[in-house]
Amino acid sequence: MRNDRHDEPLSDEELELFLQYLHRFARHDVDLFALLEVGDPEYPCYVSLARDPIPGTDRAAYRRP
Numbered sequence: 001m002r003n004d005r006h007d008e009p010l011s012d013e014e015l016e017l018f019l020q021y022l023h024r025f026a027r028h029d030v031d032l033f034a035l036l037e038v039g040d041p042e043y044p045c046y047v048s049l050a051r052d053p054i055p056g057t058d059r060a061a062y063r064r065p
Contacts, residue, residue: 019065025049026049030049030050030051031051032050032051033048033049033050033051034048034049034050035047035048035049036048036049
């Protein structure tokens with residue numbers, strides 16, 4: 001399943017679904033970490049999901065959606 005609507009932001013409903021899926025992914029699929037490259041291949045976004053905060057980063061810097 002892929003919908004490449006790159007020229008528009010997520011709707012409120014899409015954002016809510018994304019966050020629900022992200023929480024589910026983190027709970028069930030992230031053992032220690034997951035590294036992803038997403039977005040436009042010419043301008044990729046690198047995403048790191050981990051069980052621990054980035055070393056040296058205060059936990060207060062993270063927000064919980």
